[in-house]
Amino acid sequence: MTELTFRNQDRMPALGLGTWKSDPGEVGEAVREAIRIGYRHIDCAAIYGNEAEVGQALRDAIGAGEVRRDHLWITSKLWNNAHLPEHVEPALQRTLDDLQLDCLDLYLMHWPIALKPDVAFPEDGSAFLSWDEAPLTATWEALERCVQKGLARHIGVSNFSRTNLVKLENASIRPEMNQIELHPLLQQNDLVADCRATGIHVTAYSPLGSRDRPPRLVREGDPVLLETPRIIEIARKHEATPAQVLIAWAIQRGTAVIPKSVNPRRLRENFDAARLELDRSDLDAIAGLDKHFRFVDGEVWTSNDSPYSRADLWDE
Numbered sequence: 001m002t003e004l005t006f007r008n009q010d011r012m013p014a015l016g017l018g019t020w021k022s023d024p025g026e027v028g029e030a031v032r033e034a035i036r037i038g039y040r041h042i043d044c045a046a047i048y049g050n051e052a053e054v055g056q057a058l059r060d061a062i063g064a065g066e067v068r069r070d071h072l073w074i075t076s077k078l079w080n081n082a083h084l085p086e087h088v089e090p091a092l093q094r095t096l097d098d099l100q101l102d103c104l105d106l107y108l109m110h111w112p113i114a115l116k117p118d119v120a121f122p123e124d125g126s127a128f129l130s131w132d133e134a135p136l137t138a139t140w141e142a143l144e145r146c147v148q149k150g151l152a153r154h155i156g157v158s159n160f161s162r163t164n165l166v167k168l169e170n171a172s173i174r175p176e177m178n179q180i181e182l183h184p185l186l187q188q189n190d191l192v193a194d195c196r197a198t199g200i201h202v203t204a205y206s207p208l209g210s211r212d213r214p215p216r217l218v219r220e221g222d223p224v225l226l227e228t229p230r231i232i233e234i235a236r237k238h239e240a241t242p243a244q245v246l247i248a249w250a251i252q253r254g255t256a257v258i259p260k261s262v263n264p265r266r267l268r269e270n271f272d273a274a275r276l277e278l279d280r281s282d283l284d285a286i287a288g289l290d291k292h293f294r295f296v297d298g299e300v301w302t303s304n305d306s307p308y309s310r311a312d313l314w315d316e
Contacts, residue, residue, distance in 0.1 A: 001013050001014065001015060001038075001040075001274055002014040002015070002251050002274065004201045004256055006154055006176055006201070007176065007199070010105070010153060010154065012041060012073045012105070012106070012201075012256065013039075013040050013041040013073060013256075014041075014251050014255070014256045014257065014274070015039070015041065015247065015251065015256070015257060015258075015270075015271065015273070015274045016039065016041030016042060016043050016073070016075070016203075016256060016257070016258040017030070017031065017034045017039045017041065017042050017043065017258065017259075017260070017261075017267075018043050018205065018258035018259055018260035019031070019042065019043060019044050019045075019048055019050060019054060019260060020043075020045065020048050020205070020260055021048075021212050021213070021214075021260060022048070022050060022260060022262055023050070023262075024049070024050050024053055025053075026262040027050045027053050027054055027057070027262065028053040028054065028056055028057040029057070029262070030261065030262040030267065031054055031057035031058065031061070032057050032060065032061055032066075033264050033267055034267050034271075035057075035061045035066055035067050035072075036066060037267055037268055037271050038271055039267075039271060040067070040071055040072055040073060041072075041073040041075070041256070041258075042054065042058070042072065042073070042074050042075070043075045043179075043203070043205075043258040044074065044075060044076040044077070044095075044099065045076055045077035045079070045110060046076065046077065046078070046079050046091065046094065046095050046098075047077070047079045047110065047120070051076065051095055051098035051099055052098040054098075054099060055098050055099035055100040055101070056100070058072070058074070058099060058100060058101070059100045069101075072105075073105045073106070074099065074101060074104055074105050074106075075104065075105060075106040075107070075108065075177075075179075076092075076095045076099065076104055076106075076107055076108070077107070077108045077109070077110040077158060077179075078091055078092065078107065078108065078109050078110055078139075078143070079091065079110055079120075080110060080111050080113050080114055080115040081114075081115040081116065081117050081118070081119050081120060082117070083109075083114040083115075083129065083134040083139040084114075084117065084129070084134055084138075084139075085138050085139065085141065085142040086142075087117060088139060088142035088143060088145075088146065089142065089145065089146055089149070089151070092104070092107060092146050092151050092152065093151070095107075096151065102150075103150055103151055103152060103153060104151065104152040104153065105152075105153050105154060106152070106153070106154045106155070106156060106176075106177060107143065107146065107151075107152040107154070107155050107156075108155070108156045108157055108158045108177060108179055109136075109139060109140070109143065109155075109156075109157045109158065109160075110158050110159070111158065111159045111298075111301065112136055112157070112159065112160055112161075112164045112312075112313070113128070113301045113308055113313070114128065114129035114130070114131070114133070114134035114139070115127055115128055115129065116128070116129055121300065122300065122301070122304060122306065123304065124304045124305055125304055125305025125306050125307065126305075128306055128307050128308070130307040131307075136164065136167050136168065137167060137168065137171070140155075140168050140171055140175075141171075141172075143155045143173075144171065144172055144173045147173055154176045154177070155173060155175065155176065156175045156176050156177030156178060156179070156200070156201075157175050157177070157178050157179075158178065158179035158180065158205075159179070159180060159181075159298070159313070160175075160178050160180070161191070161313065161314050161315040162190075162191055162194050162315060163315050164312075165178065165194075165195070165198070165200070169198070174198075174199070174200075175200055176199075176200060176201060177200065177201045177202070177203060178191075178195050178200050178201075178202055178203075179202075179203040179204075179205055179258075180202065180203075180204070180205065181204075181205055181206050181294055181295065181296050182202070182204035182205070182206075182207065182250065182255060182257075183204065183206060183207050183208070183209060183225055183246060183250075184225070184228070184231065184246070184249065184286045184289040184290065185209070185223060185225060185228075185289060185290065185291045185292075185293040186290070186291070186292060186293055186294055186295075187287070187289075187290040189290075192253070192255065196254070201255075201256065202254075202255040202256070203255060203256040203257070203258060204250045204255050204256065204257045204258070205258055205296075206295050206296060207246050207247060207250050207257045207258070207259055208225060208226060208243050208246055208247075208259055209223070209224060209225025209226055209246075209295060210295045210296065211224065211225075211226065213295055213296065216300070217295065217296060217297070222295070223291075223293065225246070226242045226243060226246075227242075228242075228289065230285050230286065230288075230289060231245050231246065231286070231289075233285075234278070234282045234285065234286070237282075238276060238278075238282075240273070240276055241269055243259065243266070243269065243270060243273070244269060244270070244272065244273035244276050245273075245276070245278070245282075246259075247259055247270055247273035247274070247276075248273050248274070248276035248277070248278055249278060249282075249283070249286055251273075251274060252277075252278055252283070298310070298313045298314065301313060
């Protein structure tokens with residue numbers, strides 16, 4: 001399995017299991033099955049609403065001798081309503097309690113957007129805290145203190161543009177990961193290159209096109225990534241599935257990738273994708289698919305009188 005090496009030489013498997021949109025009652029068994037198959041990287045977040053079930057699955061797998069804790073890489077994320085410095089450590093501690101862990105391997109700031117503490121998702125502009133009220137640097141300093149207390153081994157960000165990453169470049173602990181939407185329709189070559197040049201690893205989320213994304217994110221005429229003719233052609237050439245081609249592409253770019261599934265057969269297929277080698281003609285064909293198309297466009301954070309604009313979010 002390809003791994004990404006962190007500054008202290010810790011290593012994270014490039015292929016992980018995503019748990020966004022994995023329903024309670026299904027996610028726990030999916031995590032157990034993934035561990036049996038060989039997954040050692042599990043990606044979580046408080047806002048997914050399923051960390052307690054994931055935590056029980058982890059505990060059961062460790063208790064059954066299926067895996068050791070030190071062989072697992074567990075990532076989670078700080079939600080937007082806990083950006084005030086005094087709320088960061090309690091939010092992390094709730095995640096640790098739910099996951100039944102003493103320490104996370106990686107903890108990410110989920111979005112560069114702050115909400116008031118009693119808001120999960122905004123209905124209007126009054127739900128937000130501006131960057132003046134909740135500076136990214138102050139939230140980051142609170143994350144640094146969590147590392148110093150041994151609650152997280154590494155810290156990073158998610159959904160950060162280059163401009164927002166620059167705001168943290170003088171931090172005592174610089175971000176080690178940026179988890180962003182990445183797939184052939186949104187390749188983000190410049191941002192990936194910038195992260196690589198500054199020592200920040202990249203994880204690709206929604207690598208299969210997030211076909212089961214929430215209805216609020218679906219627009220008429222959206223493309224279906226898994227039905228892209230060139231991807232299907234490449235899959236047939238390699239006697240693989242389109243999903244395997246997309247996963248292999250992400251790994252060969254040098255990024256981590258976290259496809260989600262609760263189906264045992266697809267969990268195995270996704271894991272086996274790490275062995276698929278795409279050739280130069282495949283990579284050139286995929287390079288031509290970039291449309292700068294986002295399945296997760298962040299509009300919820302930039303509408304309804306929000307203090308944040310699309311330019312604040314994506315540099316666009």
